[in-house]
Amino acid sequence: MLGICNGFQVLVKLGLLPYGEIRDMDAACPTLTYNIIGKHISLMAKTKITSVQSPWLNGVNLGEIYEIPLSHGEGRFVAPENVLKELIAKGQVFSQYVDENGCVSSDGNVNVNGSMHNIEGIVSLDGRIIGKMGHSERIGQFVHKNIPGLKDQKIFESGVNYFK
Secondary structure, eight states: OOETTHHHHHHOOOOOOOSOOOOOOTSSSSEEOOOOTTSSSEEEEEEEEEEOGGGGTTTTTTTTTEEEEEEESEEEEEEOHHHHHHHHTTTTTEEOOOOOOOOOOOOOTSTTOOOOGGGGEEEEETTOOEEEEEEOOOOOTTTTTTTTTTTTHHHHHHHHHOOO
16 A cells, blocks of 8 residues: 555555554654644655665665655644654664755754654565655656756555566
């Protein structure tokens, strides 16, 4: 299962991410909420692959940095600190917003929505469910051609190959 932007929000609100099952949500559960700046953002952001524990990520390598389009008003990933540490320890955080040097930064020009730990995307523990805020589907030969950097995370290709 794959959820991008609003699809990611749905997967998190249902509990499918990060838990892999539909469950009642409470204050201890992660959620996606309003961007820290309080308005919609539409721009390109650098994201770094920090885990490849999913068949959806078979086309990327650990540490690669991608230029991904963002367009959302509620993309800030938040959760209690103990939950965030557990997600990171288990390799469920697969993508984070980074600066020009590939470093996580709280700078508003890097972490534009204010996500805790710069989280852009997560996977379920078994890796079969993946969600992210960046619009990885907005790629093509003539899309963002004046912006340097990697853009195709091969998420869709990897998903199809997984089921072949």
